[in-house]
Amino acid sequence: MTETTSCALCAPACCSLDISGDDQKRLVAMFKALGNPIRFEIIKFLATHPGCITGDIVDYLPIAQATVSQHLKVLREAGWISGITEGPARCYCLNAENIAWFREQIVQIMS
Amino acid sequence: MTETTSCALCAPACCSLDISGDDQKRLVAMFKALGNPIRFEIIKFLATHPGCITGDIVDYLPIAQATVSQHLKVLREAGWISGITEGPARCYCLNAENIAWFREQIVQIMS
DNA sequence: ACAATCTATCGTAAAAATACGATAAAGGAG
DNA sequence: CTCCTTTATCGTATTTTTACGATAGATTGT
Numbered sequence: 001m002t003e004t005t006s007c008a009l010c011a012p013a014c015c016s017l018d019i020s021g022d023d024q025k026r027l028v029a030m031f032k033a034l035g036n037p038i039r040f041e042i043i044k045f046l047a048t049h050p051g052c053i054t055g056d057i058v059d060y061l062p063i064a065q066a067t068v069s070q071h072l073k074v075l076r077e078a079g080w081i082s083g084i085t086e087g088p089a090r091c092y093c094l095n096a097e098n099i100a101w102f103r104e105q106i107v108q109i110m111s
Numbered sequence: 112m113t114e115t116t117s118c119a120l121c122a123p124a125c126c127s128l129d130i131s132g133d134d135q136k137r138l139v140a141m142f143k144a145l146g147n148p149i150r151f152e153i154i155k156f157l158a159t160h161p162g163c164i165t166g167d168i169v170d171y172l173p174i175a176q177a178t179v180s181q182h183l184k185v186l187r188e189a190g191w192i193s194g195i196t197e198g199p200a201r202c203y204c205l206n207a208e209n210i211a212w213f214r215e216q217i218v219q220i221m222s
Numbered sequence: 223a224c225a226a227t228c229t230a231t232c233g234t235a236a237a238a239a240t241a242c243g244a245t246a247a248a249g250g251a252g
Numbered sequence: 253c254t255c256c257t258t259t260a261t262c263g264t265a266t267t268t269t270t271a272c273g274a275t276a277g278a279t280t281g282t
Contacts, residue, residue: 010202010203010204013157014205014211016158017155031142031151036139036143040139040142044130047127050121050123051118053118055259065258065260066259066260066261069259070241070260073261085248088248088256089259090258094124094125094126096122096125106213107214110213147269166227175272176228176272177229178271179229180231181231181271184231198227198278199228200227200228200279
């Protein structure tokens with residue numbers, strides 16, 4: 001079926017959503033990673049505490065260390081954050097490049 | 112703990128992420144809804160087929176009608192799409208207002 | 223009223239995400 | 253080398269998500 005039923009009440013598309021392949025996969029993975037309240041809080045915390053270590057985040061959140069570590073992994077693999085080993089600890093920051101990429105994709109495909 | 116360990120390699124925050132309360136909940140819900148490959152495909156399909164009915168989406172996707180209906184519900188509740196009853200069928204379109212809100216939030220908090 | 227069409231919902235099974243305690247791994251201090 | 257600190261990973265229980273078939277609800281056409 002290539003035809004689409006046209007509905008008088010529906011306006012023409014407000015945005016292109018012109019994306020596919022690896023870019024789309026990458027974008028969906030970033031959406032999925034931030035679609036969790038705890039992980040969104042972590043990202044917010046990193047924005048106001050750039051360069052903090054895992055322990056700072058664990059102290060801030062009401063969940064176990066193992067769980068925080070798991071969430072950090074998800075955010076890392078999705079590209080939202082980067083972790084740099086600093087002695088025995090690990091220093092986390094927002095990944096500016098990937099965040100900029102995300103923002104630009106949203107602006108492009110949702111305009 | 113209010114102190115944060117500062118790491119020489121980490122740059123200052125690239126974005127404010129200044130959001131909270133209901134706006135944050137709404138945003139996280141929108142992230143979660145699009146963090147699924149099938150639902151992202153539905154949104155893309157609606158961009159190129161504005162005003163199509165559920166059956167068109169079912170024909171396009173390789174999954175059962177009940178599952179599509181479930182995904183449409185998630186997208187509706189998150190605000191990505193709107194459905195209007197048109198005779199026995201239901202005509203779906205992107206929700207331009209909410210999509211614009213999402214885009215503006217991203218531009219604001221990730222800049 | 224009846225049959226046909228279209229979609230949502232129900233019930234449920236399978237898969238994935240989330241959370242925790244326990245443990246391992248890696249680095250620094252003594 | 254040994255102890256201490258810090259974080260990741262393992263194993264596992266619970267919850268949530270995803271998917272399906274079957275069924276119900278709503279509307280059109282006859």
